[in-house]
Structures are given as structure tokens and as C-alpha cells.
Amino acid sequence: MKSIMKKVFALLIVSTLAISMLTACSKSSKDADKTDQKSTETEKKNDTEKKNDTGSVSTKEDEPVSIEMWYHISPDQAKVLLGMLDEFMEENPNIKVTTQSVAFAEIKKQLSIGVAADKLPDVTLCDTVDNISFAAMGAAVDITDEVEAWGELDHYFDGPRSSALYDGKYYGVPFYSNCLAIMYNKDIFDEMGLEYPDGSWTWTEFADLVAKTTTEDHYGLTMCLYKSEEGTFNVLPFIWQAGADFSSLDSEGAVEALTMINDFYQKGYMSKELVSMTQADMCASLFATGKSAMMVAGSWLRTNIKNENPNLNYGVTTFATYKNGASPIGGGNIMMMKDDHKEASWKLMEFLCRKENSLKFCEDAGYISPRTDAVEMSTLWATDPIMSVYCEQLKVAKARGPHPKWPEISSAIQYAVQDTVSGVKTPEQALKDAAATVAEIK
């Protein structure tokens, strides 16, 4: 009995040690999955090819190709996309598009694993901020020639377009855009007899309102301070508004911005839980349930609010202006990851980015089109009381970076924010350390 126990223990130890290399393991198992899927695809392809062989002689252009596309948008949003893919296949009967849905938080990891294992989709959606990282990595295909021949990039907003540009070349096309603005709970403002904020407000007025709207029942402001890109996304606009950027984190402006946020936090104008909440979490548990008067939020959170509390009476306004007006651009780009079927892949990208399709997808998914001509065409974005504000805000919105090593820069900003609000460092010290880290990044 005793020796059996020992063997069991030894076995447990061995297996635990093995599992401890978790990153390595997950990599291999994912590869296995992918190979399975690939093999069935190639079988299908072989089948169709065989049919062609027995039939008449086929030219190379007509040869049916199958291309794979990954996306990281929610199932609801994907419905429109999948519908559009069906249309595309009707238009191009020789191209078959297979899709794979990847969780929003996973796509970056899955794509980098795909690079290592040489198992990439032909085309993929990715977060705008990651586009040039994949370009620098050599993973995204240079599509400058295609894009220039297409000639439609002139109709894009500058911010989104710059997110696809690396070293003077294009490695993607912006597919949907969004930016942040300030949502406010109309009922709370009415109850307190306060006027709704509008786009003409200054930082001082903003800070006053945050203080005033904080009561026993609700916080004044909610914004994401989580240690991820989401946290950077929410804090960065304030740094920009104060005239600083990632390359000048130790400047007076950046310190002013972080000091203001830290004041809100320490004085209890914001929930202390925000350091461990994603944007979706904070929206559901604070703003949507009336526990916060204002929230730094993107238009996509409307869906979350609708699901959580459809009766919430809220409005939206552009950020307060200090030295600049600024908001960060979010959204997604389409990248080509393989040039095996370059022609077919580009056809698909071009199809999805057409004015009508961009309009259709973005309107339905709660985003804004990165195309100025699509925005002009839309009645929704011109008349909707919420979306029209986001369109207005998008005009002064900037892309984060752009820098191929943005994830590292962002990481430094996240540590600075969290070290400050948890009281480990002063805003000055935290930003000085972050600036030193950023300076080391080549």
C-alpha cells in the first residue's frame, strides 16, 4: 500500500512538473487542432481538384481556392460578417472562405502562435493597435501595391489609416473604428439638478462634475484602470489632452493627467474595484446599474448596457478639452497573413472594405466606419444622438503609437497607473520609471 502511494505521488509530481510548462503545452495542442482542420480542408480541395481534372481543362485563375479567415468579434457582430462572406462566395464561386472564431482576448496570442507554428489563416481581423506589431514581426503581408491600385485609402480617416502603415508600407486595411467619449446617466444629472455636460467643457468643469456627482449612492466617474491594453486605452486620452504622449511620459502634462485620475480614485469619486475590472465588467456592474454618473466608454458598450439594463437613460458627450481635444482610436483592421492565395485574399479584403459593406457592418455592429465617404452616406451616424457624438469625437481621435513595440510601451503605462493608484508610487515617480522603460525600447 505504502509503495503504491509513493508511486502515485511520484506520478503526480511528474505530471505537475510537465503541466507547469503551460505556455509550451497549449501551443502544441492548438497546433494539433489546426492540423486536423487543415487536413479536412485540403481533402475537400483535392476533391474539387479531381473533379476539375476529369472535366474540361481549367486555367489557373479559375482554379477553386479555399481561404481561411479568423475573426475576434462577438457572435452577434459576426452574423453580419458571415452573411457578407456568403455574398462574397456567390460573387466569386471559385473562392471558398472558411472561418474560425477566436476569443477577443486570445487573437493576439493565437496569431503569434500561428506565426511560430507556420499555421496562419490567409486573412484575419486584429485589433488596430496590433497591426504594425505583426507588420514588424514579418507576419503580415505587405499589400501596398494592391492598396495603391485600389486607390480607396484616400477615403479613410487619418487615424485609422495610420494604424496600418509601417515604414511607409501598408500591412492592413482598417475595417471598423471606434473611439472613447464620456457617457453620462441622465437620471442622475436630472435628480441632482445639474445640466448635462456638452462638448464645450474644460478639464476644470469636468473635474468639478466628477466631484459633485459623487454621493452615497453612486460614484462620479468610471473608467478602466485594468492592467491590460484596456487600461492604457482609457488613461491615454487624458495624457494626450494634457499635451503629452508615450514618448514624454515624464513631462508635466502626463503628470497632471495621472494626478487628476489618482485624485478621483483616492477621493472615492471612482470605485476602487476599477483596477481589477475590464471595460465590460465596469460597464455592467457600475454604469449600467446606475452606480456611476459618468463613464469613459466606447460606442460598443451600448450593447452591454442594453443587455444589462435596457431602461438606462443615458447620453454621451465628447471628452473635456485641456490643451488638446483627444480620444484614442480603437477598432479592427484586416490583415493578410499568407501570400499563398494573394489574389483571392485581396479580393476578399477589398470586398469587405467596400463603402457599402463597411457601412453595413459598422452600423450593425455598433462601430463607426473608418471610411469618411461611408460616414457621410449614413443617416444613423448623422442623426443618432449617441453615434453622432462618437463621429464628432472620431475627428480628433488618434491611433495609439503607432509603434511596433506598442505592447511594451503600453505595459509600462499600465504599471505606472496601477502603482500610482495602489499607493506604491507617486504619479511623478511612477511616470519617471515608465518613461525610463519606454526610453529603453528601441
Added chain:
Amino acid sequence: MKKVKRKSYYDKRKLIVFAFVLPAAIYMFLMIIIPIINNIVMGFQNVDLMNFAKGEKKFIGFDMYKKIFQNSTFRIALKNTISYTFWCLVFQFPLGFAMALFFSKKFKLSQFLRGLTVIAWVLPMIAVAGVFKYMFNGDIGIINHLLVNLKIIKEPIKWLAYGDSAMTAIIIANIWKGVPFNMILLSAALTTLPTDVFEAASIDGANTVKRFFYITVPLLKPAIISVLTLGFIYTFKVFDLSYVMTGGGPGSATEMLSTLAYRYSFSEYNFSQGSAVANVLFILLMVVGIFYISLVNKEESNN
């Protein structure tokens, strides 16, 4: 003639034995050994965003290790992982042991209740982390609600907002999950103890305390070492708890070696840096594992 026949019989047997082991061995080799070797190799290279896909990977010796040991976040993560493991074990083991002794008394429902506590161990770590995150919520969490209503604290504690309390919260969550594991292994070992020794001791006038320290503990020594070693390994490689409850924050207050390795590799694309951190974790656990195996071998040769 007879000899040859016997030999071939053994050869055949050996082959069969190998055939049984082979699938598992191949699986282990492909899914575990190769990735581990890759990871070790990558720790000596300079693989990052810029050369990841292009394949110009340079060997840079121990530079990556020098770099991470000079990095204050890594040192904090190492310190966090060690202190987290220490505090978890300090509470988990005695509690588990006490429960094992308690349930070894044959009372009504003892088997059933013991089974019930194991649920905590069977739950996936990610679910435990998610539930504890809400329980420790400073605004609406049930733990603050209880503590305030029992008049233990006056003001709700913002558990996950500050470094020390966030670490405490994660440690408590892990203790809750780890106690049944300690209990079940020690319970199993307790049932193997010979009853005659205890009878003889009580006839000789040894009281309960003496019997516990002079008979139970020495007899359980091999099991105790095993439980502590395993507990150490399970705790030291923590990932899900910290990742889900705090994301390693606030700041780097709950950053562990595993979460840092993940962060370096998959958020910052510094793959070699991530590998180096994972390798440090692996080596530390390996040392503990070897220590354990040598102890087991010693015990066996003594017997």
C-alpha cells in the same frame, strides 16, 4: 533448448510491456518534452517581435537571464511567488492535516462530509478565481458584507485595490482550494497506519498528544513530505488565480513568475524573455522534484 525458449518468452513479454508504454511515451515526448526543450533553447536566444517570423535567431548565452534578474518586476514576481507559496502552505497543511484527523474518526456522515469537502479541489481553478473575485469585491462582495455585519471591521476593505490585501485575497482563495487536497492525501495515508502500535502505546499509558507526536507523525513522515512537496509545486506554479482575480496587479503586487512569463511572451512579444522566466520557474520546481525523489529513494532503501 529450454533456456532459449524461456528467453524468447521474456523478450516477448518485454515487447508487450513496451507496446503498452509506447503510446503514452510518444505523447509525452511530443506534447511535453519537445516543448520543454524548445523553451529551454529559446531562453538562450534573442527571439522577440522583430525576428520571430524571420528566423534569424541568435544565441546570446545567459544574457536573457542577466536581463530578467536585473529587472525589478521579475525580482518582485519571484519574491511574490515565494511568499505566496510559503503562506499558502503554512495554512493549508495544518488545516488539511487537522481535517484528515477529524474525518478519520468514524462518526456518522464522516465519509460523506469528507467527500463533500473534496468538491473544492475538483473545481477548475478558473471558476474558483472568478467566484472569489466577486466575493472579495470591495463594493458588493459577500466577504465584506459578512465582516461588516459581524462587526469585525467597520469599513469595507478594498481587497483587490491594494497590494497586500490583494495578495491576502489570492492566498485565502488558494488555501480554500488546497486544504481538501492536503486532507485527502493525508487521510489515505492515515488509513494505512497499523492499529496495533496505537493499542500498545495506549496500554503503555501514552496520551493522545504523545501518540500523535511520537507515533502518528513519524509513521506519516513519507506521506507528509510528499504532500508538502506536491503542495509546493501546485502552489508555486499558480497562474489562473492571479491572472483572473487581479491580472497580476495592482501594479506588480500579485505578479507571479507564471503570469509574468505569459505577459512577456503573449502581450509584449518578448518570447525569449518569457521563456527565460518560465525556465527559472521550471528549474526551481525541478529542484524540489529531485529533492523529493531522492528522499523517496532513501526511504525505500532504508526499508
